[in-house]
Amino acid sequence: MTDATRRRASLFARRSWGETSRISAILRKETVGGALLLIGALLALVWSNSPWADSYQSVRDFRVGPASLHLDLSLATWAADGLLAIFFFVAGLELKREFVAGDLRDPRRAAVPVAAAVGGVLVPAAIYYLIAAGAGEGAAKGWAIPTATDIAFALAVLAVVGRFLPSALRTFLLTLAVVDDLLAIVIIAVFYTADLSVGPLLGALVPLAVFGLLVQRRVRSWWLLLPLAAVTWTLMHESGVHATVAGVLLAFTVPVIRSEAAGGPDAGPGLAEHFEHRFRPISAGVAVPVFAFLSAGVTIGGVAGLATALTDRVALGIVVGLVVGKPVGIMAATWLVSRFTRADLDEGLNWLDVLGVALLGGIGFTVSLLIGELAFGLGSERDGHVKVAVLTGSLLAALLATFILRARTRLYRRVHELETVDRDRDGIPDVFESQSDGAPRR
Template sequence: MNAPHGSTRVFARGSWAEASRIADVLRKETVGGVLLLVGTVVALVWANSPWAASYEALRDTRVGPASLHLDLTLGTWAADGLLAVFFFVAGLELKREFVAGDLRDPRRAALPVAAAVGGMVAPAVLYTLLNLGGDGALRGWAIPTATDIAFALAVLAVISTHLPSALRTFLLTLAVVDDLLAITIIAVFYTTSLAAGWLALALVPLAVFGFLVQKRIRSWWLLLPLAALTWVFVHESGVHATVAGVLLAFTVPVVRSEAAGGPGAGPGMAEHFEHRFRPLSAGVAVPLFAFFAAGVTVGGLSGLVESLGDRVALGIVVGLVAGKVLGIVGASWLVTRFTRAEFADELGWPDLVGVALLGGIGFTVSLLIGELAFGAGSERDDHVKVGVLVGTLLSALLATVVLRLRNRRYRRIEELETLDADSDGIPDVFQRGTVRDEADHDPDWRGAPPPGRTAGGSADG
């Protein structure tokens, strides 16, 4: 059934070009997620082995010029330096989504943005309620707010589910917006001291970098030194250095200039940089950060129980597992309830719950905020790591159960999407009707009615 006049289908199928691009992004992120898992497992095994001292010695090894205050440990270089690459790619993806992607329409962007905000507010509230008191635990309120897209997509790869492309786009966009909000929280709430002079100085190489990329200059020998200077000056300012990655990304143009042939002439600068840096981010930066950040000595079952006895760890687990679902699903319900937005006919609330559970897979940014909140290597930071790992594991297991139950339905949708592809290589459903239009002719179709509609297609209320 078609949407009423003036309403907007949220989670509706986007363009074929956008669906293909998202699929390509997800394939790359999935590989990175597997490497992240490997790095995490190696760190945990090493940190809980008889050779744990060698792991700590490696993590705490200092390298870099002391004269520039850059004699940092390898663990700090991973958190401050490598994650700047991660946030550069995330910033490019976010800008591209809202400038040239299917989410450039504010009505379609409203749901994932609202869901991302809800998915950060609810975990923070639950964590705060569980940690009211004067022992300093409230400083970690932002730890369970972030979603790790690489880890979430790695779980999807293991599940091997036929998740509809619209929900995959939603998950990717939600996680990118989530990361942007998280880095904003880091800049605002976890900057202990601010050197305004260094921050102002960072604007100089940033402006030159922005000028060059706006002129479509791609020379690495010009851009990389400017990016490095921006990072150094932001690092010296007291603001977390990963903010530099986001700022640099926002200067990169998305759409090709008219002189270069316009939007239809091929990939723009943002897509070019994504292509170059995403493998470095997903395959090197994030796995190495996980390797240096996840190595916590648990101390067996008794140590695990002791760590979870700290309300900081408990608040993180509750925030990731319950808070993410409440926030994402609740915000989505509010958007569909009080606006003209409606779910596409082939989707229902169980689909959203499954994605919301994936949103509870927090790792990279959660561990980073934990270090900033309580200090790297502190006892409470170790409890943070346990809480993040346990919350992530529980969210992943619950998401697996929900999405596997929906797997047959997803597979059927995917089969319908690929029916009768023409010689142009674009499935017909991207050129005519909806999946439900095709499914109406299938007697075996057993899709649940979308939110706000009955099985007969009438709207509630």
């Protein structure tokens, strides 16, 4: 048996340089989006708790759109159903890119973030149900609220407190959040579809198939693709399935690898990456911040109102699910994978580092607010409690993650320096240019 055979596998081992640099670029864009998201949420909170709160409600409830197509919707609904479809389109592109051409095409690498995402859904859902089950009729409908991780919000916090976090852990958080979003859209489609109309649902498959055929032929013409995407979204909305599902389905039709006629996989970025570059700024800079602005506004009513909201067992279940359930689920699933595969943490890391990142997974904002609206109805009293709970739980998770990750900054700084040294000045840090077996890491 060779030394390579005897060597145990490593969790959170350093990725290839190409994948690391690509992920770093994504993180920078999502960080800016996270900052805009926070600004939008803060503006909504300030406005909805000011003497002009009624005007905020009027803006959110303002209706626009063609009534003949059943699209006479409020601005808040347009943000939740329309703008978030762009967000899920980008998430779908990233997920497909990871599993088709990224490092996660290796099942051994994919197992950790996928298992962690599943654990991060099951445990908080169970905790919520245990706490909120006796909170009255309909309370159990909110079981999925604490299961989602907000990519932009979590990465904005990571940019502040985890600047020197090892690249493998940063990638783990991003991939975990993307898989988490896919699970969330499946949950929305399956569990939050009240009235299903089969006709429009089947009809949506026609423009979706034409869109898929065109992108498979590498057609990029916006005047062809955007109308097909809009028709797919409209029919999905009409079917009763949440319209954001259309975004993920459209993304999954887009090819990741360039065709042989165009030079094959080594000829540059494929169509999925091209679309991702085009739409990620719109998603991070417009779609998510506007949704946050139109959804986060809730009249708290001071300390007394905050206390009243948090005594609701639904709100308590959400807070505990986010702050405790998410990190416990992520940590437990990651530990089980390590035990099953007999893999050790990469050199220099320990489980405290994984806990810090897992706590960032408890920052549930965008999708959590969306599921809360679907579960209890936009503008209802319980929807207000959900908003308070999501904001509180996300803030607590962010503070706890900050405390842990800040405590490990000195170690992270050393790892960061190692990952940026480029003695031969070829643009690729030395640590990525060779593995222990001498093979290039590009």
